[in-house]
Amino acid sequence: MTETAAAVAGTLVRRDGVALWRQIGQALEAEITAGALPPGTRLPTEAALSARFAVNRHTIRRAMEELEARGLVRIEQGRGSFVAEDVVDYRLGPRTRFSENIRRDNRAPEGRIIRVAEVDADTTIAEALRIRRGRPVILVERLALADGRPVVLGTHHFPAPRFAKLPALLAADASITSAMAACGVPDYRRQLTRITARLPTPEEADLLHQARSRPVLVTEAVNVDPAGAVVDVTFGRYPAGRVQLVVES
Secondary structure, eight states, X not given: OOHHHHHHTTOOOOSTXXXXXXXXXXXXXXXXXXXXXXXXXXXXXXXXXXXXXXXXXXXXXXXXXXXXXXXXXEEETTTEEEEOOOOEEEEESTTOOHHHHHHHTTOOEEEEEEEEEEEEOOHHHHHHHTSOXXXXXXXXXXXXXXXXXXXXXEEEEEETTTTTTHHHHHHHOOOHHHHHXXXXXXXXXXXXXXXXXXXXXXXXXXXXXXXXTSOEEEEEEEEEOTTSOEEEEEEEEEETTTEEEEEOO
């Protein structure tokens, strides 16, 4: 029996040369490759895997971290570990619409409003919206999902006088595009997008269901109406292991 076959059977070859955590990773990888653990499957808990392989949880954790680093599994804070699914292609272009984007990928879109508040524009937001610093801004934080999985956490900023009805509209329907149309902006286009990457905050990792050690892709988008007036400045955070940004002209 080979080392991998032995590990799949739940036994480990305890000898020099191949670490126990690596053997466990090879066993789980073999099960994923063979289809015994299909994409999206929730993996057994650390306690269950510890019992199966007769090792401590630290060894299991090391194996899972390696599988996550290779993109074979995803670890969601507070929910467990799952076999990685196909990466979502999220297209960024002059007319980016979340629901259209996700449906093009044959997935079901969903939006959840996390927070709506009126705040004073700081220097960065004021410059982007082309308003004076300290002017009122409607801040909307929205979590967007594809097939029930979080794919982007967006923080939107709208000039308050023009979008005063936005909070009430979003309370009834989480579609930002529909709410903007009801505020007199039936169409808008993306004028500018900046893309960077960083580690998530604890809150971002929790909402995006990902490990805090995994990076997020960050976009800064400026949207304008047909007359060229800035109507929205949005910062989006995407789980890098689950979403691939595709820039279209």
